[in-house]
Amino acid sequence: MTPSRTTLRAAVGTVSAAVLAATVLTGPPAAAVSPAAPVSAATATRTPGSVKFIDITGDGGVVLKANVSTPAGADGTRRYPVIVLPTSWAMPQVEYLAQAQKLADAGYVVVGYNSRGFWQSGGQIETAGPQDIADASKVIDWALAHTPADPQKIGMGGVSYGAGISLLTSAFDKRIKAVAALSGWGDLIGSIYSGRTQHRQAAQLLGGLGELTGHPGPELRGILKDFLGSNLAKEQDMITWGKKRSPATYIDKINANGAAIMLGNAWGDSLFPPNQYADFYEKLTGPKRLEFRPGDHATAEGLGLLGLPNDTWSHTRQWFDHYLKGTDNGIDRAAPVLLKSRSTGAYEGYQSWRDVPSGHRKIELTGTQRIRTNIDSGANGGLVFLSSMLDQFFRLPPMASIPLLPRSVAAVWESGRYASEQRVRGTTRLHTTVTGTAESGTAIAYLYDVGPLGLGRLVSHAPFTFHGKTPGRPFGVDLELFSTAYDVPAGHRLAVVVDTVDPLYIEHNPSGARLTFSSPADDPSYVSVPVREGGQPSHKA
Template identity: 75%
Template sequence: MGHPRKALRTASIGAVSATLVAGTALGLAPAATAADASAVPGVRFVDIAGDGGTVLKANVVTPAGADGSRTYPVIVLPTSWAMPQVEYLAQAKKLADAGYVVVSYNSRGFWQSGGHIEVAGPPDIADASKVIDWALAHTPADPAKVGMAGVSYGAGISLLAAAQNKRIKAVVALSGWADLIDSIYSGRTQHLQAAGLLGGAGYLTGRPSPELQRILGDFVSSNLAKEQEMIEWGKKRSVVTHLDRLNANGAAVMLGNAWGDTIFPPNQYASFYEKLTGPKRLEFRPGDHATAEATGLLGLPNDTWTSAHRWFDHHLKGVDNGIDREQPVQLKSRSTGGYEGYPDWKSVGANERKIALGGSQRVWANVDSGANGGVVMLSNALDQFLKLPPVASIPLLPRPFAAVWQSERSGQVQRVRGTAKLHTTVTATKESGTLVAYLYDVGPLGLGKLVSNAPYTFHGKTPGQPFTVDLELFSTAYDVPAGHRLALVVDTVDPLYIEHNPTGAQLTFSSPPADPSYVSVPLRSE
């Protein structure tokens, strides 16, 4: 398993199998819940000409009794990756009942819409503008009150569209990305299962463009010669690249995501949120990709969608519902299920506990120690609904393949909030390599519950020459009970990621006196 391509061949079997199941479930579940969608009162199915005349399959829901004598705020909903056009019908009906015109459309390249999958490229953003044009021409939509929203892929398209189109006054972007590269290539490490799920679902339900096929092939095959091209491709599709235009346009932006999102991790959303200058709100909840808002797509009560409705009510209708006076950063703890409000992201985890990583530890690469981040879409959903995060027996982790440091037991609850950071010195026997850091909550019997993790890959290092690693773990909100320890574990293999460890490679983690190693854990101030 030392060569990344061999790792890919081995791991891809499981990833593609999971894709076939998950992709089918994602694609068909909303259709099943919609039952006979054509029988839903007030729903009209239409074809909209997108960019270049590409046909976009869409549905329109208008308020009951709308007769053209007045206009209503309009909300445009691009579908999620691999989802059919009925995805948002339950929410569209609720919004229409509340006085909105709602137009949902199948993103180009998927299902019955024409064109190819462009991954929120220029044609997708142009499509969003064309859909707004259509809504203003064919529905009682108010041109001064245009909003966009979406889950996952729809979230990314909505943010990018708001950066390009001044007509969009409010956006709700759920489980999306602000920085595509920092999402599936964080730590310069390919997120294998995430890419496998997206790629497989795309092939199952749509038509990937030739460009996407080439980029995806270079990505999963670790074609470093094409790395810069892949990065530039991702930057063009990242709203953080167009931040100045988004801020200039002044749209009110609400961001929502899950702590354990294995496709678009929360860090990149939090960083982006801090850079927004207009009205803004950030909400993080337990779960994995799109699981925090999933029940709302089925028409069930859902906190995320409740916030989304309140956001639109205030910023499109002018309703004084108090959302503008609440703390704009709202976090739901993985441990207690309670909400906490903060004035901004930097106030989250304002206190810091540094755990020294003393001594020197050497590990052999290419062997999974048993510490890992779980399975894409599954493990963090289990944490959300059953409070069952990935676990590992810390005393039994094989020390030849895992470096382990543990803190002293704490006499009080440690409320981890925000982004833990690893600082260490690494010496490698090869010029390339991958390491994965894990932060665990360790109970009296040595069982560790995963608090957070993150990968890090390096290339072009001089063998035997020490170098510094600074790594942000994925942000979280987790309470470590009194009497428990915190443990940092570092190994070199995780099924979530592609590893770049040559055969026979070893990594040594040290703590030079002039530059001590540590993990910084952010804690909520009481």
């Protein structure tokens, strides 16, 4: 049966502290503005520099609650670039007002609207489905008909859900010339089902917040039920549903339309890991930019939503200035890949994502290790939102004592001590041979920075799940850990840990199952860690 509101509230409650912290960072309080009474599109007259709360008719006649900000002095005698901002998942329509007012002061018409199915907007939550894309185009139509918007200078952007809708709309609406997609996704399935493993806390959080702030339809409820219930009979249906909502599915259309696309994300994004965004970025052929910073979902740009100084929003403004206004501000000549180190906070610029690592450090996974399943060894990825925010603001990633990890439930390999600092940059890859005692199973691989006392600080991790394997027959596993930028101090080691339980994920290990990790002579097991050797100059934001 479909999870009840009580069940979903309980799920959200498991990460309540993190959610509250994220809410502070990702949404301005209602008290920040004084909304006027909503008015219809036909009666939405503007005063110079005003903010008006309006109703816009979306696809199928659904009413979208929106607000429009116009430049001071706008009198209808000239046209201005327009930026459309769909709200994030579960956020109210005032989400972008602080940034909208800044953009309006800089000469933009800005229309922010509540995505269908959330808060006071009509309809049901479509999860960036075709009706959400049609809504975005309807909002553009409204802006061109009721504001001094320039039809040749249309941009879209947003955070999280708004980022995904913006990217998808750029595939189907050729009028869009520039997009800023912050904390979004290129591949929805590759985000919350990476390694064929359900990201439990992420899905529970999205489902719970959808129930509390919106109107999920039967399709979304069914997908969540099957996803969280591990209904393998519906797996292909879930994958098809997710692909339909993934910008990567429409990459040829996006490239053909030629919008300038800026992508921003956090290294520790609990909902949309950085790997899938980097892969999407590499497939873009038009003007493009990729920025990664420390933090979790939407925390890198969150303070900017409160109107505070913020690098992500400053770069977003520069992106729109150049590609909508034609301002020669140099962002088109700057290094298109900008990374901020989790360890130092310094910026580094690269010409492509492939150029980020200049070498690799291989850790041989020698010997044979056999572990029991269904027991948490103490190695884990932390809690959704909370752990990566602690890393962002206090440089405190999840930690584990590597010598104390019970070897009966955790396979552990360590490198030697490094004589010099190892600047991990990019995507760590694991290759190993696994033999299970059951046809299904789940394991989670972790990479730790281990200090002299054996305390490991999490560098990266990723889960993988298998089904339909013959018990007792070895098979190969290739796994990408989540991309990162982390500096391992001289004198430290790197440790690879594999166990079978992590609160972030749903695991598929039958009771009493065992997993064996081996390294055949003709196919040795290893972890390849990407590093940046030599000096890479820091770049100012």
